[in-house]
Amino acid sequence: EIDNVSVTTKAQVDDDVRVGVVDNVGDNGQAPTSSLSQVILSLRLAAEPTKLTGRLEERAKLDQMLLSMVTANRGGCVYIYGVPGAGKTAVVKRAMAALSNSHQAKGVICNCAQLGKPEQAFVRIWRELSGEKNERTPLDAKQSLTAWLQKANRPFVVLLLDELDA
Secondary structure: OOOOOOOOOOOHHHHHHOOOOOOOOOOOOOOOOOOHHHHHHHOOOOOOOOOOOOOOHHHHHHHHHHHHHHHHEEEEEOOOOOOOOOOOOHHHHHHHHHHHHHHEEEEEEEHHOOOOOOHHHHHHHHHHHHEEEEOOOOHHHHHHHHHHHHOOOOEEEEEEEEOOOO
């Protein structure tokens, strides 16, 4: 859902294109000024929607599943599927953020499509959990991750493996 977007006339579109606003949306780090620029920015693949429409039932189910895992201090697996652009990642990110804010939980996101090899997931997950920026081999990251996960008083971890089928 796009908020605060007014109708744009052809003259406004022509002005935006002529001054380069459309070609450089977001490049200067500032919010877009024209309605057309706002629409283009919101349609980028990396754009996060400000509102999720039509996903309340799915979000409620996910919230309940995650909360039951955290309160029981037991892990689990939730597989979410759907067509591209359906809002799967956005729903999970919001649920993870809500859980992190209300419980001692840490959300970790690993986009599998960005990994060169599957074992690189250990490196990505370890960096997210530890905040460490040093280069590690996948084996070293796996060992560090295993040791960290075995700690008694660590936060509950919610791991999102996004684009797993890529």
